[in-house]
Amino acid sequence: MKITIQCILAFCIFLSACQSDKKNNKIISLVADFETEPVFSSGDAADDIAILNHPNIKDGSIIIATDKKRGLEIYNTKGEKIYDYPIGRVNNVDLRKGFYLGGKKHTLVMSTNRTDNTITAHILQEKSGILMDVQARPLKSNLKKIYGFAMYKSKTGKMYAFCSGKSGKIEQWEIFEQDKKVDGKILRTFEVGSQTEGMAADDSYGKIYIAEENKGLWCYDAEPNSKTKRKKIISVDAPNMAADFEGVTIYKTNEKKGFVILSSQGNNSYAVFDRITNQYLGSFRLIDGNEIDGTSDTDGIDVSSSFGSEHPKGILIAQDGANTENKDTLHQNFKIIDWRKIVKALNLK
Ligand code: CA
Ligand code: CA
Ligand code: CA
Ligand code: CA
Ligand code: CA
Numbered sequence: 492m493k494i495t496i497q498c499i500l501a502f503c504i505f506l507s508a509c510q511s512d513k514k515n516n517k518i519i520s521l522v523a524d525f526e527t528e529p530v531f532s533s534g535d536a537a538d539d540i541a542i543l544n545h546p547n548i549k550d551g552s553i554i555i556a557t558d559k560k561r562g563l564e565i566y567n568t569k570g571e572k573i574y575d576y577p578i579g580r581v582n583n584v585d586l587r588k589g590f591y592l593g594g595k596k597h598t599l600v601m602s603t604n605r606t607d608n609t610i611t612a613h614i615l616q617e618k619s620g621i622l623m624d625v626q627a628r629p630l631k632s633n634l635k636k637i638y639g640f641a642m643y644k645s646k647t648g649k650m651y652a653f654c655s656g657k658s659g660k661i662e663q664w665e666i667f668e669q670d671k672k673v674d675g676k677i678l679r680t681f682e683v684g685s686q687t688e689g690m691a692a693d694d695s696y697g698k699i700y701i702a703e704e705n706k707g708l709w710c711y712d713a714e715p716n717s718k719t720k721r722k723k724i725i726s727v728d729a730p731n732m733a734a735d736f737e738g739v740t741i742y743k744t745n746e747k748k749g750f751v752i753l754s755s756q757g758n759n760s761y762a763v764f765d766r767i768t769n770q771y772l773g774s775f776r777l778i779d780g781n782e783i784d785g786t787s788d789t790d791g792i793d794v795s796s797s798f799g800s801e802h803p804k805g806i807l808i809a810q811d812g813a814n815t816e817n818k819d820t821l822h823q824n825f826k827i828i829d830w831r832k833i834v835k836a837l838n839l840k
Contacts, residue, residue: 516773518731518760519836522780524806524829527570529814529822531577532560537810537823539583539640539738539791542798543598547617550799554808555600555615555622556825557581557791563602565620568799570827573620579606583640583688583791590614590650592625593671601652601666603640608632610640610652610664612673627672633680634662642666643692643699643713651678651715653699655687661701663715678715689739689754689791693766695746700724700753704735708753710769724751724769725762731774733757738792741766742805742830749796750839752807754789761792761809763837773837777809777826786826788812794830805830 530537538559544552553573554566559582565574581602590599597614600622604611610630613622634656643651650666652675660682664675689702692713699713707726711719727734737754744750749766760774778785786809795805806827814824833839 516731518758518774518776520778521775521828521832521836523777523783523785523826524832525570525827526783526811526814527554527556527566527808527825527827528572529824530556530558530561530564531575531822532558533822534560535812535823536560537790537825539810540793540808540825541584541586541600542793542795542806542808543586543588543615543617544795544797545588545598545617548620552795552798553620554825555584555586557584557602559605563600563622565622566825568801570825574622576622578611578624579604581605581611582638585640585642585652586615587642587644587650589644590666590673592668592673599642599650599666599673601640601642603632603637603654605637608634608637610637610654610675612666612675614673625673627669627674630664630675632656632662633677634658634660638686639688639690641690641692641699644694645714646694646697651692651713653690653692653701653713655683655690655701657686659683659685659687659703661687665715681711681719683709689737691739691741691751693741693751695743700739700741700751702736702739702753704737706734706736708736708739722769724764725753725771727755727757729771731755731758731760732762733760737790738810740793740807742794742807743796752792752794754792754809756789759785759787759789761789761807763833763839772839775833775836777828783826784811784813784815786811796830802829804834807833
């Protein structure tokens, strides 16, 4: 009897210790440094972003964003809109450097276009920031409704694209040159289980992180001939997490080290994981500041390990579901914060 009571007491102490641990690991509040111009369309329109750093670009970097009712928009390092491509209802966008076309290396920008259920392919003219359509033909998906998107450049030198559908099915494409144009073919399909959008491939490790919106964040092998066994990174029920899980992105400190960041949309926060161990390291929010409003209902996020002349360690950019200015509501946009603030606040090593 005595032992039982002691056991219960010990268990209670253990439980309260777990509780206080949970409380101590609270979500940290930060304020964005600046924001992009609002997207063209009203309502829920801004969605996903990709950052390109290149020495030929003015101030070194640009942001390519989706207005999911209209097309792609390009912003400079101040968040000013410099180009606008009304190519259809593009949902998610991603890019990779070093794609050979006509014997020259190019930056390939691809997106999922819900207007015609295709993936689009553009190359970026770095000096001008202009996108050029380079599709050999419409790259039609077999998914019912094309949705999420991520690119993967393999160590084998091959380029791949992953598309997700609203049902949770994934299509992996190989992307290749055909008569100086970009063509592709579907190599494998697999089921995640339910609605899936946010994805990010880690080229160094041959992995792809996939957010199943209502369930959790998974990691799969990205090579097309690999088995579809997966590793759970975190569940939507874990402390500091709340469904839906949306955007996923990878901060690369170097070739091997860095962080995986996830938009935990249900509690308006961003969760950070170690890129090597996948251990959860902490979460932050972007709250209202004096000039820049905070983020809510974030879909896409992206990071870059350098950005323009003023952000040598890069930035995080996050879609904001409700963009305000004083008391006015404007069209949606994207908020940007210097990466060093996140490192300091979460004590990232
Ligand atoms: Ca949204
Ligand atoms: Ca979604
Ligand atoms: Ca979305
Ligand atoms: Ca806001
Ligand atoms: Ca604002």
